[in-house]
Amino acid sequence: MPVRVMKLLGVTHLVATNAAGGLNPKFEVGDIMLVKDHINLMGFAGNNPLQGPNDERFGPRFPPMNEAYDKTLIREAKRIAKELGLENIVHEGCYTYLGGPNFETVAELKMLSMLGADSVGMSTVHEVITGRHCDLTVMAFSLITNKCITAYDSNDNPNHEEVMDVGKMRQDVLKLFVQSIVKYIKQTEDSINP
Numbered sequence: 001m002p003v004r005v006m007k008l009l010g011v012t013h014l015v016a017t018n019a020a021g022g023l024n025p026k027f028e029v030g031d032i033m034l035v036k037d038h039i040n041l042m043g044f045a046g047n048n049p050l051q052g053p054n055d056e057r058f059g060p061r062f063p064p065m066n067e068a069y070d071k072t073l074i075r076e077a078k079r080i081a082k083e084l085g086l087e088n089i090v091h092e093g094c095y096t097y098l099g100g101p102n103f104e105t106v107a108e109l110k111m112l113s114m115l116g117a118d119s120v121g122m123s124t125v126h127e128v129i130t131g132r133h134c135d136l137t138v139m140a141f142s143l144i145t146n147k148c149i150t151a152y153d154s155n156d157n158p159n160h161e162e163v164m165d166v167g168k169m170r171q172d173v174l175k176l177f178v179q180s181i182v183k184y185i186k187q188t189e190d191s192i193n194p
């Protein structure tokens with residue numbers, strides 16, 4: 001619903017952000033993962049934001065999702081990351097999400113890893129699908145707030161306080177990153193529609 005309101009207000013681009021657990025062992029807490037693709041696990045269970053009668057004013061009944069994340073924006077976000085000296089903490093990967101609110105079991109994390117997911121959260125995919133359905137240009141990134149633990153002998157429990165703390169720790173960097181991306185989008189739009 002908020003995404004469709006944005007569309008009706010004339011918004012053309014959606015930059016979605018989330019806090020996520022890092023499944024890719026190369027990711028460190030505080031890293032940023034540009035989303036290049038997602039696995040809509042909730043969709044597999046029949047939970048999709050496009051369920052119900054299709055409103056053709058927004059988009060088609062069966063929209064493609066293979067190019068959900070704009071490749072140009074990913075490329076430019078990487079360039080911007082380099083300019084800001086963030087290239088060591090900015091990666092690219094596949095996001096997946098579960099309904100939450102509990103964090104995952106060890107077996108679930110192992111499965112998600114095997115499926116090819118690099119980060120796991122509880123949001124974003126619904127917004128992205130709705131945005132792509134109404135033809136918004138979409139990019140998304142995850143802030144890796146915790147490493148997903150796939151060992152049974154670990155006592156390291158994920159918790160929401162840690163998620164909030166890492167968000168606060170990185171807020172200035174994320175603000176600068178998003179501002180720079182939005183500035184790039186605005187410059188590009190102005191050059192197309194002066």
Ligand SMILES: O=P(O)(O)O[C@H]1O[C@H](CO)[C@@H](O)[C@H]1O
Pocket residue numbers: 017018019020100121122123124159160163
């Ligand atoms: O996806 P966002 O809202 O960024 O936050 C993620 O982190 C929270 C759990 O700590 C959940 O809300 C999960 O979805």
Ligand SMILES: Nc1nc2[nH]cnc2c(=O)[nH]1
Pocket residue numbers: 019020021022097098100102103104120121122145146148158163
């Ligand atoms: N599902 C999920 N959401 C998160 N949000 C922040 N960390 C996590 C995580 O480990 N799992």
